[in-house]
Amino acid sequence: MTGQLFWVACLLLTAVCLFATNKLRMDVVALLVIVAFVLGGTLTVNEALAGFSDPNVILIAALFVIGQGLVRTGVAYQLGDWLVRVAGSSEIRMMVLLMVTVAGLGAFMSSTGVVAIFIPVVLSVAARMKSDPARLMMPLSFAGLISGMMTLVATPPNMVVNSELLREGVKGFGFFDVTPVGIVVLVLGILYMLVARRWLGRGTQAPQETWARRTFRDLIRDYRLAGRARRLAVREGSPLIGRPLDDLNLRATYHANIVGIERWRKFRRVMVSATGSTELRARDVLLVDMADPDIDVRTFCSEQQLEPMILRGDYFSEQSRAVGMAEVSLIPDSELLGKSLRDVAFRSRYGLNVVGLRRQGEALPGVLVDEELMLGDVLLVIGDWKLIRQLQQQTRDFIVLNLPAEVDEVAPAVSQAPHALFCLALMVALMVTDEVPNAVAALVACLLMGKFRCIDMESAYRAIHWPSLILIVGMMPFAVALQKTGGIDLIVRGLMELTGDAGPQMMLLSLFVLCALIGLFISNTATAVLMAPIAIAAAREMGVSPYPFTLAIAIATSAAFMTPVSSPVNTLVMVPGNYRFGDFVRVGVPFTLLVMGVSLFLIPWLFPF
DSSP, X not given: OOHHHHHHHHHHHHHHHHHHHTSSOHHHHHHHHHHHHHHXXXXXXXXXXXXXXXXXXXXXXXXXXXXXXXXXXXXXXXXXXXXXXXXXXXXXXXXHHHHHHHHHHHTTSOHHHHHHHHHHHHHHHHHHHTOOTHHHHHHHHHHHHHGGGTSTTSSHHHHHHHHHHHHTTXXXXXXXTTHHHHHHHHHHHHHHHHHHGGGSOOSSOOOGGGTOOOOHHHHHHHTTOTTOEEEEEEOTTOTTBTOBGGGTOHHHHHOEEEEEEEEEETTEEEEEOOOTTOBBOTTOEEEEEEOOTTSOHHHHHHHHTEEEOOOOSSTTGGGTTTEEEEEEEEOTTOTTTTOBTTTTTHHHHHSOEEEEEEETTEEOOSOOTTOBOOXXXXXXXXXXXXXXXXXXXXXXXXXXXXOOGGGGGOOTTGGGHHHHHHHHHHHHHHHHHTSSOHHHHHHHHHHHHXXXXXXXXXXXXXXXXXXXXHHHHHHHHHHHHHHHTTHHHHHHHHHHHHHTTSOHHHHHHHHHHHHHHHTXXXXXXXXXXXXXXXXXXXXXXXXXXXXXXXXXXXXHHHOOOSSTTSSHHHHHHHXXXXXXXXXXXXXXXXXXXXXXXXXXXXXXXXXXO
């Protein structure tokens, strides 16, 4: 072993230890590696920083943006809603549909993001079915990992492996080349989880305080809003048509507070803010808070020519994606103290409606518009999420104490959902037909999402998970350094001696096992960066095709089922599932062995040696 190879080995061991102990952030470790390689004389500056110009880094960044576009347009959440409706109260149906949906959605966006979206869905369903969330959380995380086996762009390791093939002058994988393995593993995972879910859960639900934030349901209960909501359509000829809300005096006459308006636009209903200057139109559907139980709703509807409509959920909870809630407290120097909501024209001033008020921990009943505000009062406001966000900036008068958990599900560009799906379909079509490079196809989709207002620039930059990109860029020099110093040849010779004359099948097994073991300590992306050049060198040494070996690396890096730290998706579900470390070992190790067995059979059949 040369001195330079020893230096590279020491750096690799140090990086692995830092990754495993989590003493430093992974992206910081990656940057330190770049600096160490240059200062140690192993690599030139251009070689050490070559990862920043790698097309796959751009591709991965673009996919983060596209995934966020699907979130902002509500596509991901609509899938969650569909899942809840179809699954009903059946845990088995829920588990099967959950795994299929997550694997399908994760084929085109970050699996971590998909799992994060579906965690509250699973918790809600588990609470409704009065079952332990643990029986669904691990199937959720496993499906997120399996999604990485569904398409070429489903996970960064796939793109890293593909990039290494292209760097070696070999044609890369097609968009769906990995899909047959992914489908088989998904079916196997569903069947496995039908049995393994019985090993999970301890008969009780996870403590709610460990994972749940306050929700609409909590606020409805605390402010005694149940039974006050009405959904009323404005008929043709109604005296309300064409008049602004402030001129109608509905709060004074009927104690009716219009908190939202559903309005027809381009053949679909959209939610419109109910501010003081909003004028009503025929066919509008009003979301009305009837604060006084003594008011006869039928008389109100008859006099104002309104038609009652079906209202699902408690106090507009079904409209939580468009109509928001927040708790607000007045600061000591607020100019609103001692004044009523009518005095300060709260709705006209802020565009929001106050539907609840708690004083000394107790919710005040009845109409609040003439109630004088006191220090310590907590107001519950309802209205457009954008206006609630703006209220957070009014620090001179308010402190926004609490935004409910539903704020995470707000889709600010829900009307652009068809455009987001078009952009996604176009990207996939360009990648499948190989008309343009994958990175360019993803950039085209990003630009179109911006053009169609599916995502704005600020949200796009926030969507990119920069630590993941820096990690890839920082680990790429290891492959170059091991190549220059003879480290890859040394590892390949060791593997050849280990497998002897057993043939490529045994080498395939050795690479899978080595990849799975390394993945216990470092991220699957870093594992792919290290193992891809070794797999290609082993294929060259044996005189066989590199495709089976590199595909095995891609599958093995996604098969991070064995520990809660093997992948971010496992870490995400650990607390809401109330899991212990041993739960992942007990369930994950057997399934990893099953995946390995299936891969050893399928991969040579799909890509012969």
